[in-house]
Each structure stands twice: as structure tokens, then as C-alpha cells.
Amino acid sequence: MNQVMRVEILNRLKKINPNPVIELNFSSxxxxxxxxxxxxxxxxxxxxxxxxxxxxxxxxxxxxxxxxxxxxxxxxxxxxxxxxxxxxxxxxxxxxxxxxxxxxxxxxxxxxxxxxxxxxxxxxxxxxIFNIPTIAVDTHVFRVCNRTGFASGKNVNQVENKLLKTVPKIFKKNCHIWMVLHGRYICKARNPRCDVCKIQDLCNYYEKNKYLYYAFI
Missing domain, CATH: 1.10.340.30 (Hypothetical protein; domain 2)
Structure with a gap:
């Protein structure tokens, strides 16, 4: 995946959810x-x-x-x-x-x-909390990055390092939450919802499996 595609993915995720919020409830x-x-x-x-x-x-x-x-x-x-x-x-x-x-x-x-x-x-x-542009990599982020080709890596550290290098600064604040939500609700582990995914045309997984996918629907 090239940088133009990465930026387009981030722009689409931003358009879907301009102000993403972590789903853990907290007041401090x-x-x-x-x-x-x-x-x-x-x-x-x-x-x-x-x-x-x-x-x-x-x-x-x-x-x-x-x-x-x-x-x-x-x-x-x-x-x-x-x-x-x-x-x-x-x-x-x-x-x-x-x-x-x-x-x-x-x-x-x-x-x-x-x-x-x-x-x-x-x-x-x-x-x-502190608005520092870091990118946390959990299971959802790791899966989305590897499956789509956005930032592939064999372990969490490799994926995090690639994200920090390739994600433009303007997207770093929300990148983690966008990918968590995408992985939780769309790019699920067992049954990815490619039919409703807004970035399917930019995704390596979809490109490799689209013919097989359409054969079963």
C-alpha cells in the first residue's frame, strides 16, 4: 500500500467519524x-x-x-x-x-x-488524556493494519513503528480510535463486513478475496 492510499483511508475514516471517542467510560x-x-x-x-x-x-x-x-x-x-x-x-x-x-x-x-x-x-x-499524537496498537488495530496492508508487521511493535512513520501528524491523534472502531464493527476478526466497508477498494484483503466473497452472496 502506498502513502496516497493510506491518506485516502484516513480521510474516509475521518469523514465517517470526525470526532471519534474511546468506548471506555471515564470521568477522570x-x-x-x-x-x-x-x-x-x-x-x-x-x-x-x-x-x-x-x-x-x-x-x-x-x-x-x-x-x-x-x-x-x-x-x-x-x-x-x-x-x-x-x-x-x-x-x-x-x-x-x-x-x-x-x-x-x-x-x-x-x-x-x-x-x-x-x-x-x-x-x-x-x-x-494528554492529546499526545501516539498510536496505541491493540488486537483490532493490529488486525486492520495487517489485513488491509496499511501497516503490516509480525508483532505489535513493528505495526506501531510503521504507523508512526506513515501516518501524517494531522491524523495521529485519532488514528488509533478510528482503527479500533473499524476493526470492532466492520473489519471483524471472523466475518469482516466487506459489503458495507467504505475502504474496500483500497484494501489488500478485499482485493485478494473479492471474487471468493461474491461467490457466496
Missing amino acids: PFELLISTLLSAQATDNIVNKVTAKLYKKANTPKSLLKLGVSEIIKYIKPIGLYNIKSMNIIKICHILLERYDGKVPSNQMELETLPGVGKKTANIILNV
Whole structure:
């Protein structure tokens, strides 16, 4: 895929959704940090259901520490890996209060030192909260980039590096969310909805499979 095609894809995604919003519900940087942590191997929908109840009870480092691991587990048990996630939440609360006055840091290295926080989570925080033009690569972004040919790579780091090199600065702020939403609702893992896709004519996957696709409809 050449750069002209990439820009056209981004322009179309922008036209479809000029002001994309992350689907995790939050009302503070800290809430987004915890919600993103919880979203690992879980859907945004189940995370939002869990945190709607949790954040009514506790939504700050101090209040979550007061709640404790055992009580946090009761709230987040519907989510996978709830034991380790609850312990990481407590550790994060301690660190934020001891080092950052209870605030979420705006530095990638500092974010990645927090328990359970990897590069993807750090990039989401930097992008959504601090408006830094980073591009987080999750399973949806990885799939869309490889399937379409937008930025192919064998691992997340390769895809992220290609995106940072090829995505023009004006698109970097929203690129992650556009691709997440496209992967979640259109370019699905098992049954991609090529029939309603607005970028199918620019997509390597569709070009390779269009004759087979039309044979079954």
C-alpha cells in the first residue's frame, strides 16, 4: 500500500467519524487508567458495566486503597484475570500517591513503570488524556493494519513503528480510535463486513478475496 492510499483511508475514516471517542467510560484520567488496565482480555462493554458500579463506590487512588483488594475483586470478578488486576490496582494507587501526588503521569516511561501498564495502555492515556499524537496498537488495530496492508508487521511493535512513520501528524491523534472502531464493527476478526466497508477498494484483503466473497452472496 502506498502513502496516497493510506491518506485516502484516513480521510474516509475521518469523514465517517470526525470526532471519534474511546468506548471506555471515564470521568477522570485515573478512571481511564484503571478502565484500560481492566480491559486487557476483556470487552469495553463488560468493563463499563463493572466500573459503573465500582466508580460509584471508589474512583480515586485513596478511595480504592481504602476499599482494598478483596472488595475490588467483588466488583471486577466478571472480568478475566481479576485477581492480578485487583492487586495491580492497589499497587498503582500506592505509587500514584507516593510519587505523583495521586495524579496520572504524562510521561510514557513513568506510565510503563506502573504495575500492569504496558505500552498500549500508556499510549492510550497519552493520546486520550494528554492529546499526545501516539498510536496505541491493540488486537483490532493490529488486525486492520495487517489485513488491509496499511501497516503490516509480525508483532505489535513493528505495526506501531510503521504507523508512526506513515501516518501524517494531522491524523495521529485519532488514528488509533478510528482503527479500533473499524476493526470492532466492520473489519471483524471472523466475518469482516466487506459489503458495507467504505475502504474496500483500497484494501489488500478485499482485493485478494473479492471474487471468493461474491461467490457466496
